[in-house]
Amino acid sequence: MTVAQPAGLRSYLFAPAHHARHSAKAFIAGADAVILDLEDAVAPAEKAAARAAAALAMQQPRRLRGYVRANGVGSAWWRDDLEAIVGPWLDGVVLPKAESAAQLREFDACLADCERRAGMEPGSLELMPIIESAIGVVDVDAIAAATPRIGRIAFGGGDYTHDLDLEWTAEEEALAYARARIAHASRAAGLEPPVDTVVLELRDQARFRQSARNGRRLGFLGKLCIHPDQVGPCHEVFTPGAAEIARARAIVAAFEAAESRGVASIQVDGVFVDYPVAYKARRVLALAGRLAGDDAAVSDGP
Numbered sequence: 576m577t578v579a580q581p582a583g584l585r586s587y588l589f590a591p592a593h594h595a596r597h598s599a600k601a602f603i604a605g606a607d608a609v610i611l612d613l614e615d616a617v618a619p620a621e622k623a624a625a626r627a628a629a630a631l632a633m634q635q636p637r638r639l640r641g642y643v644r645a646n647g648v649g650s651a652w653w654r655d656d657l658e659a660i661v662g663p664w665l666d667g668v669v670l671p672k673a674e675s676a677a678q679l680r681e682f683d684a685c686l687a688d689c690e691r692r693a694g695m696e697p698g699s700l701e702l703m704p705i706i707e708s709a710i711g712v713v714d715v716d717a718i719a720a721a722t723p724r725i726g727r728i729a730f731g732g733g734d735y736t737h738d739l740d741l742e743w744t745a746e747e748e749a750l751a752y753a754r755a756r757i758a759h760a761s762r763a764a765g766l767e768p769p770v771d772t773v774v775l776e777l778r779d780q781a782r783f784r785q786s787a788r789n790g791r792r793l794g795f796l797g798k799l800c801i802h803p804d805q806v807g808p809c810h811e812v813f814t815p816g817a818a819e820i821a822r823a824r825a826i827v828a829a830f831e832a833a834e835s836r837g838v839a840s841i842q843v844d845g846v847f848v849d850y851p852v853a854y855k856a857r858r859v860l861a862l863a864g865r866l867a868g869d870d871a872a873v874s875d876g877p
Contacts, residue, residue, distance in 0.1 A: 581640065583865040584608055585797040585813040586806045587729075587770060591616035592643065593625035598632050604803035605810075608640040613656050614647065614671050622652050626659035634664040642703065644669035648678045654685055661689035667701030667726075672734065674710045679721035686724070698724060703770070707731035708738045712753045719764035729799060730757050730790075732772030745782050747789050758794030768796035777802045787812035796862075815863045823856035823863075830856075 590601035592611040601609045611629040613622065633641045645656035645668055657668070670682055679702070687697035702724035706715055712735070719728060732743060732750050741749035750772065761769045771790030774783045783805050787798050791812055798809045815823070826843050830853040833841045840849045 581726075582767060583796070583862055584640065584767075584770075585866075586800050586809040587642070587797065588800045588803065588806060589616070589644070589773075591625070592629035592632070593617055593621050595628060595632075598628070600803060602632075602635075602637055602639070604806050606639065606800065606803075606806045607797070608642060608666075609637075610642045610644050610669055610799075612644045613652070613660075614644050619652075622646075622655075626656060630660050630662065630664075633660070634662070640666045642667045642669050642701075644671060644705075647672040648682050653682070657685055657689045658692075661686065661695075661700065662693045663695055663699075665700055667703055669729070670702060670704045671731070672707050672711070673704030673718055673728075674708055675714050676717040676721040679704060679718055679725070683722040683724060700724065701726050703727055703729055705729040705731045706753065706757055707734035709735075711735075712756050715756055715760040716763065719760040719766060725764075725766060727767040727769055728757055728761055729770040730754060730772045730795075731799075733775060735772075745785060747786060750789070751793065754790060754793040754795065762794070768794055771795040771798040773799045773801050774805065775801075777804070780804065780808050784808050784812055814866055815859050819859060820863050823859040826853060826856040827860065 584607040586606040587608045587610050588601045588604055588606035589610045589612050590598045592598065592613050598611055611632060613625050613629060617625045629643050633643070643660045643665065645660070646652040647670065668686060670679070673679060683702060686700060686702065690697045690699055702722060704718055704725065706712055706718070706728060711718065715728070719725065730753060735753055736743040736749055743749055754771070757769045761767070771787065774786045776782050787809055790798060797813055800806055800809055826848055829841060829843050830848055833839070840847065842848065
């Protein structure tokens with residue numbers, strides 16, 4: 576079974592699963608999706624309580640997508656995580672520190688067993704791996720194609736820069752190679768555009784916006800957030816603005832008019848436009864339509 580993947584998700588807000596107040600706030604912060612965390616935000620002694628809290632929280636009424644980040648394959652906790660959280664109330668599972676296709680397949684098999692025991696069709700839940708190491712970046716092509724459950728890949732800049740002992744500056748030159756590899760692997764595997772890394776500076780919205788723009792320029796659509804105040808700036812960056820939409824409409828209209836005359840290369844305001852440029856403009860309009868709740872606004876081309 577191939578999981579139906581929602582398009583146009585921009586913000587994924589983390590909350591520690593064992594802190595009920597933080598979890599409750601996350602669900603009303605305006606994000607497109609919430610990720611309840613069982614991994615880095617939870618001490619070993621709190622893992623069991625966090626699992627129970629995550630399952631309970633996911634069973635409450637909600638309108639946004641709900642994910643749980645399990646502990647990584649190789650840890651002492653990941654199988655127990657899946658057994659506790661999997662049910663028809665869940666939309667997907669996030670796998671941290673993904674480093675090989677074999678790792679993804681092992682996780683996928685356990686997830687399928689848990690789905691069967693929960694009365695679900697195996698393959699129902701989305702699986703979102705996070706690439707957070709040099710090994711993960713090197714093997715990202717195989718990871719992206721490891722299982723049909725994968726709808727998109729996320730990038731974790733904190734662990735990545737720690738792994739390679741890189742300096743994570745506001746300009747983020749150190750992240751460019753990994754971002755490019757992840758974006759290429761996602762496209763080659765036919766996935767949704769990848770999800771960009773968190774920003775650790777919780778109160779620095781200028782840095783968050785800069786980081787989000789860096790990711791968007793390299794093919795990412797959406798960002799992991801670790802504070803509710805990051806959701807608004809995230810949506811600003813990853814939502815097409817009025818000028819971008821107007822420009823895309825002008826390109827599409829002019830190109831369609833030219834195409835009807837048998838012409839497939841034109842100029843729009845002094846810029847050369849052919850099929851790739853027109854398809855990109857259609858993609859902008861399609862995204863804007865989805866975010867506005869109108870999936871039929873325009874096709875995004877082939």
